[in-house]
Amino acid sequence: MAGCRVVDPASGTSRLANVVIEGQTIRSVGEESAGLRIECDGLVCGPGLVDLSTHLREPGREDAETIETGTRAAAAGGYTAVCALPTTDPVMDHAGIVEQVLRLAREAGHCEVVPVGAITRNLDGAELAEMGAMHAAGVRAFYDADHPILSAQVLRRAMIYAKTWDAIVINHAEDSALTRGAQMNEGPLSTRLGLQGAPREAEEIMIARDLLLAERVGARIHVPHVTTRRGVGLIAEAKARGARVTADVTPHHLVLDESVLEDYETRFKVRPPLRTPDDIAALRDGLQDGTIDAIASDHAPLPADDKDTEWDTAPAGSTGLETTLAVCLTELVDAEAEPDDRGAGTLSLLELLQLLSVGPAKARDITEHGQAIAAGRPANLVLFDPSRTWAVDATSMETRSRNSAFDGRSVRGHVIHTVLRGRFTMNDGRVV
Amino acid sequence: MRDLLSMEDLSAEQITRILDTAEEFKDLAVRPIKKVPVLRGRTVCNLFYEDSTRTRISFEVAEKRLSADVINFSAKGSSVSKGESLKDTALTLQAMGVDAIVIRHSAAGAPRRLTEWVDAKVLNAGDGRHQHPTQGLLDLFTIRERLGHLEGLRVAICGDVVHSRVARSLVQGLATMGCEVTLVGPPTLLPPGVESWPVQVSHDLDSVLDALDVCYLLRVQNERMAEQFFPSAREYARIWGMDIERLRRLPEHGIVMHPGPMNRGVEISADVADADQAVIVDQVTNGVAVRMSCLYLMLGGEQRSGEQR
Ligand SMILES: [Zn+2]
Numbered sequence: 001m002a003g004c005r006v007v008d009p010a011s012g013t014s015r016l017a018n019v020v021i022e023g024q025t026i027r028s029v030g031e032e033s034a035g036l037r038i039e040c041d042g043l044v045c046g047p048g049l050v051d052l053s054t055h056l057r058e059p060g061r062e063d064a065e066t067i068e069t070g071t072r073a074a075a076a077g078g079y080t081a082v083c084a085l086p087t088t089d090p091v092m093d094h095a096g097i098v099e100q101v102l103r104l105a106r107e108a109g110h111c112e113v114v115p116v117g118a119i120t121r122n123l124d125g126a127e128l129a130e131m132g133a134m135h136a137a138g139v140r141a142f143y144d145a146d147h148p149i150l151s152a153q154v155l156r157r158a159m160i161y162a163k164t165w166d167a168i169v170i171n172h173a174e175d176s177a178l179t180r181g182a183q184m185n186e187g188p189l190s191t192r193l194g195l196q197g198a199p200r201e202a203e204e205i206m207i208a209r210d211l212l213l214a215e216r217v218g219a220r221i222h223v224p225h226v227t228t229r230r231g232v233g234l235i236a237e238a239k240a241r242g243a244r245v246t247a248d249v250t251p252h253h254l255v256l257d258e259s260v261l262e263d264y265e266t267r268f269k270v271r272p273p274l275r276t277p278d279d280i281a282a283l284r285d286g287l288q289d290g291t292i293d294a295i296a297s298d299h300a301p302l303p304a305d306d307k308d309t310e311w312d313t314a315p316a317g318s319t320g321l322e323t324t325l326a327v328c329l330t331e332l333v334d335a336e337a338e339p340d341d342r343g344a345g346t347l348s349l350l351e352l353l354q355l356l357s358v359g360p361a362k363a364r365d366i367t368e369h370g371q372a373i374a375a376g377r378p379a380n381l382v383l384f385d386p387s388r389t390w391a392v393d394a395t396s397m398e399t400r401s402r403n404s405a406f407d408g409r410s411v412r413g414h415v416i417h418t419v420l421r422g423r424f425t426m427n428d429g430r431v432v
Numbered sequence: 433m434r435d436l437l438s439m440e441d442l443s444a445e446q447i448t449r450i451l452d453t454a455e456e457f458k459d460l461a462v463r464p465i466k467k468v469p470v471l472r473g474r475t476v477c478n479l480f481y482e483d484s485t486r487t488r489i490s491f492e493v494a495e496k497r498l499s500a501d502v503i504n505f506s507a508k509g510s511s512v513s514k515g516e517s518l519k520d521t522a523l524t525l526q527a528m529g530v531d532a533i534v535i536r537h538s539a540a541g542a543p544r545r546l547t548e549w550v551d552a553k554v555l556n557a558g559d560g561r562h563q564h565p566t567q568g569l570l571d572l573f574t575i576r577e578r579l580g581h582l583e584g585l586r587v588a589i590c591g592d593v594v595h596s597r598v599a600r601s602l603v604q605g606l607a608t609m610g611c612e613v614t615l616v617g618p619p620t621l622l623p624p625g626v627e628s629w630p631v632q633v634s635h636d637l638d639s640v641l642d643a644l645d646v647c648y649l650l651r652v653q654n655e656r657m658a659e660q661f662f663p664s665a666r667e668y669a670r671i672w673g674m675d676i677e678r679l680r681r682l683p684e685h686g687i688v689m690h691p692g693p694m695n696r697g698v699e700i701s702a703d704v705a706d707a708d709q710a711v712i713v714d715q716v717t718n719g720v721a722v723r724m725s726c727l728y729l730m731l732g733g734e735q736r737s738g739e740q741r
Contacts, residue, residue, distance in 0.1 A: 183540075188625025192440075194540035194562025194597060197624055264541030308519055310539035312560070 001417075004040035004383060007339045009354035010047065010372035014339035019045055021379040024421040028375050040383055043416055044339075046353040048080025048380035049325065050360040050369045052248050052296035053224060055145070055317070056082075056113070058104065059097070060089025065301040065400045067101065070321070071110035073299070073399040075425035075432075077321040078382035078415040079111050081361070081369040082299075085145045086118040093118035093129035098137040110425045110432075111418075114366055116143045119158045119169065123147040128158055135165045140365050141222070143170035146271055146316075150176060152209060159219035168246075168364065170222045171210050173231070174272065178202035183312060185258045185273040193261065195311065198273055200228040207231050211238045211245060222363055223247040225298055227272045229282035236291040246363040248296040249283050251327045252318055252405045266307045266314035267394075267405050270298075273316075284332070284346045287355060294360035295352075297324045301401030318405035322397050327406055328352055329386060329413035349386070368421075379422040388414040398431055433730050435554040437543050438563040439604040447608060451573050454718070454725035460497065461721065470732050471500035474531045479521065480557075481507040481537040486692065487557055487567075490716070491534050494723035500731075503530070518542060522549040532731055535559070553730050561595050567691055568601030570722040572609060574715050575646055578687055583610035588640050590616040590672060591650030591699050592661075594623040598691045599650055603631060614640050617672055620661040621652075637672050641681045648689045649674055649699045665698050675701040679709060687711050 001019040006029060008014070019026060020033040027033070051074065057065040067084075074082045084101055086092030092101065098115045105113035117134035119142045121127045131142055142162060149155040149171050159169050179198040184190050186197025207223055211234060214221035223235055226247050235247045250270075258274045268274060286292040300317025307314050333352050337343025340350050347355070361370025371377045394407040418426035425432055433446065442450075460466055476495045480488050488504070495502045505521065518537070525533060532553045535543050540560030547554050558564040576582050587606055593599045593615050606613050607630040614632040615622060626633060634640050641647070652668060662668050669675075674688060682688070688700070688710045696702045704710060 186624050188628040191594075191623040191625045192600070194560050194600065196561075199624075264544050310518055310537065310542045310545055312539035 001038050001040045001045060001383065004043045004045040005339065006045045006373050007349055007353055008047070008373040009350050009358045010370070011374070012340070012350060014350060019373065019381070021419070021422050024379060026373065026375055026377050026379045029373060038417070042385060042387070043383045044349070044386050045373065045381055045383050047357040047370055047373060048382050048418065048420065049078045049356045050366060051079050051082040051299065051321065052294055052360045052363065054082040054084055054297065054299045054321065055087050055301060056084045056101070057301060058088065059100065063303050067104040067113065068108045069398060069400040070299070070301070071105060071108045071113065072431045073319070073321040073397065075110040075418045075420070076398045076415060077323070078325050078384060078418050078426070079321060080380040080382070080418060080420045080425070081112040081114055081366055082321070083114045083116050083141070083364060085116055085143065086123070087145045091118050091122050092116070093121050093123070095130065095133040095137040098134050098139055102138060111420060112369065114364060115139050116141050116170070118142065119144045119149060120154065125149045125151060125154060128154070128161065131161060131167065132164065135167060139167075141168040141170060143224070144172065146172050148172040148174045148176055148206060152213060155210065156213045156217065159214055159221070160217050163217070163219055166220065168220045168222050169214070170224055171206070173203045173206035173210065173223060173226070175202045175205050178205075182273070184261055185275050187258070187276070189258050189261065193264070200230065200275070203228055203272055204230045204234065207234045211235070211243060214245065215241065215243045218244070220244045225250050225253065225272060225296065226283070226286070226292065227253045227275050228279050232282045232286040232291055236286070236289070239291060246293040247291065248294040248360070248363070249287070249292050250296055250298045251320060251324050254280060254283055254295070255327060255331045256405060264311045266309065266311055267318065267403050267407060269311065269314050269316045270318050270405065271316035287347060287351070293355070293363050295324065295328060295355045296360065297321050299399070301399050302403045304402050307403045317403060319394070319397070319399050319401055319403055322399065323392055323404060323406045323411065325356065325382075325384065325415065326390070326411035326413040327409070328356070330411045335387065335412065379419055381419040382415060383417040383419075384413055384415045386413050388412070390414055435543070435547055436565055436726055436730060437547070437554065437556045439565045439568045439601040439608070442565070442605070442608065444608050447569065447572065447605060450569055450722065450725050450729060451576060453729060454573055454721040457724040457728070458718065458721035467497050467499055469499045470728055471495070471498040474731055475501045475503065475529070476532045476534060476727065477503040477505055477525055477530045479505045479525070479533050479535045481518070481535070481542070482558070484536055484558065486716070487536060490719040491557060491723050494720050494727060497720070498724055498727060500727070518546065519549055522546055525552065526550045532727065555726060555730065558597055561597050562600065564597040564601050566719070566723050566726055567598050568605040569726065570715055570719045571602050571648070571689060571691070572605050573718045573722050574689065574711055575687070577714070577718070578711055579645060579685065582606075585611045585645040586614070586643055587611050587646040587648060588614045588616050588637075588644050589648045589650065590637060590674070592621045592652050592656060593617060593650065594621050595653070595656070596650050602648065603629060616640060618662050621656070637678065641678055642683065644682055644686050646687055646689060647674065647682060651691065651693065652695060652699045669698050673699055673701065674704050676703045676707070679704050679707060682709065689715060692716070
């Protein structure tokens with residue numbers, strides 16, 4: 001990889017260099033070498049991206065996505081590892097499904113798939129799933145995806161039990177008694193649009209409760225897709241107390257506020273709902289001060305028919321694997337600033353790559369990804385053109401679904417190559 | 433006027449034009465032949481995904497008096513349960529060349545979505561808890577008819593504002609026409625973000641009564657009790673219900689309104705409903721004229737008034 005700008009958040013450095021890959025690992029950074037030479041002038045070389053929450057849908061909802069199409073989308077987006085959520089049918093709540101998903105992912109070969117097991121059987125919030133058997137099959141984190149565990153007792157038991165392997169427990173923060181029938185963020189706009197609102201306390205109460213439980217039992221907890229100012233504050237306080245907590249935020253919650261709902265466009269229906277500009281400011285502050293560890297795509301592919309309907313009946317979710325890097329680069333990083341400088345942006349390029357790769361890998365104990373770009377490390381890399389602009393077109397993506405909240409948006413930053421263990425999964429703009 | 437989706441879309445001039453036109457159509461209703469040929473050859477579909485015989489009949493009468501061809505599509509009882517059917521139905525109507533669709537739907541924003549799928553003009557006949565613009569317009573018409581004008585009137589809207597599309601449309605219409613509006617009811621039934629509305633808020637009906645020109649009572653559904661918005665119908669009636677004693681405290685010219693159907697004995701007592709000051713029947717009568725006016729202005733009015741000039 002000749003002449004690229006190596007932006008390495010693990011070491012906090014940025015320099016122009018050649019990256020020499022041999023087999024599955026990086027041999028050196030900086031020297032010339034014999035062999036295949038890829039001209040990378042003008043490209044940024046960063047660690048391969050790691051996604052904390054990806055709905056791959058297979059088995060069960062192959063009309064929305066398959067492991068093949070989902071991991072192709074990941075490669076196209078610059079990801080070398082994605083955490084697959086247990087929203088399959090049957091649910092990924094036992095070792096058999098974990099093994100099936102891992103096998104299909106290996107066969108596809110477009111990116112590493114890290115399975116996330118369910119906490120409870122069939123995501124019903126009642127009976128614990130066989131976490132030990134799943135752990136033996138390769139699961140390191142447990143999450144009932146968008147099904148919040150309402151019973152504090154069940155979640156507490158799960159946390160204590162997960163300590164057996166020091167596994168991470170994740171809970172969708174939503175008190176669903178407060179959000180029954182809710183269609184968007186509660187406030188003046190929900191009232192004007194006539195859509196029932198979800199009060200922000202529904203999220204904040206659950207974050208507070210889950211943090212209390214985790215701190216008490218000494219468990220590792222991850223707060224997914226935080227969306228409110230108060231939620232960020234609760235996580236910051238817990239971190240200050242030394243709690244073993246990590247958190248993520250999605251690109252759509254960082255960029256879009258509820259005002260885009262004016263026309264009832266269902267592609268903006270996501271869960272938790274889009275909030276307000278004040279929340280967005282708090283989320284961005286949380287990225288800057290390290291309260292939030294990662295940006296997660298929350299890639300939730302849905303068939304077109306499901307979304308092409310009235311707002312109330314449309315399911316919530318947006319695709320994200322192929323847009324996250326570009327959307328975040330466009331909206332959060334100053335194009336003129338140096339890689340280690342925020343300039344007028346929310347984040348420096350180094351910080352963004354930290355949040356898209358090193359941070360999420362650490363939050364899941366994924367040791368093969370989000371590593372330093374240095375000799376001897378696994379060659380998991382993304383190379384992108386930070387200045388190339390393109391228009392998001394939901395109809396021409398690798399993912400099988402079309403429900404992108406960013407459809408039609410003009411963005412900057414185009415992935416050219418993705419390298420997984422020394423092998424191209426995306427080469428010259430094409431998924432391999 | 434292309435579509436009529438929300439009272440928000442209407443300026444004071446447009447509202448006045450609709451009400452003035454409705455007045456002309458109301459005169460028609462007392463003539464022996466109640467039909468005018470202005471929409472002859474035009475096809476209007478009443479697309480009702482939610483049960484409302486009253487509103488549907490009001491529209492149907494209005495359409496027939498304008499000589500339009502009328503199609504009624506009721507989703508009730510059919511296998512319509514998932515949302516795709518709205519789009520499918522819309523595309524069918526589009527293929528049949530329908531000129532206007534009057535839609536009632538339980539989902540807020542469904543009429544707005546419909547405009548993306550069809551070329552026909554869309555008239556919102558009530559969507560979820562969002563808007564019901566023709567109800568708001570017929571209310572304005574009735575107030576103006578009875579009190580002579582709208583500007584400067586003091587109006588209280590009492591009851592279940594949070595679940596009411598009627599209240600949303602009416603508040604906007606009253607504000608546009610320069611009325612002073614007070615929302616009255618228990619805080620559980622007032623909407624989040626009400627602070628940003630052009631209204632006063634009170635939880636005490638008795639304290640506002642003697643200064644009112646209009647007391648507008650909203651229907652309080654029994655299921656709100658099950659959902660614990662208030663403890664019991666009896667308690668609601670005692671604190672926020674309009675009874676004959678409260679009626680006496682209204683100024684002499686003050687009127688009582690209700691969008692129907694009424695829960696007698698809850699938000700309104702039977703003797704108030706039948707009192708002279710209650711204009712609830714007028715509201716129903718005026719509904720036809722106002723809906724004729726809206727359809728006329730949407731489907732042919734602009735063009736025809738141009739021809740006249
Ligand atoms: Zn969730």
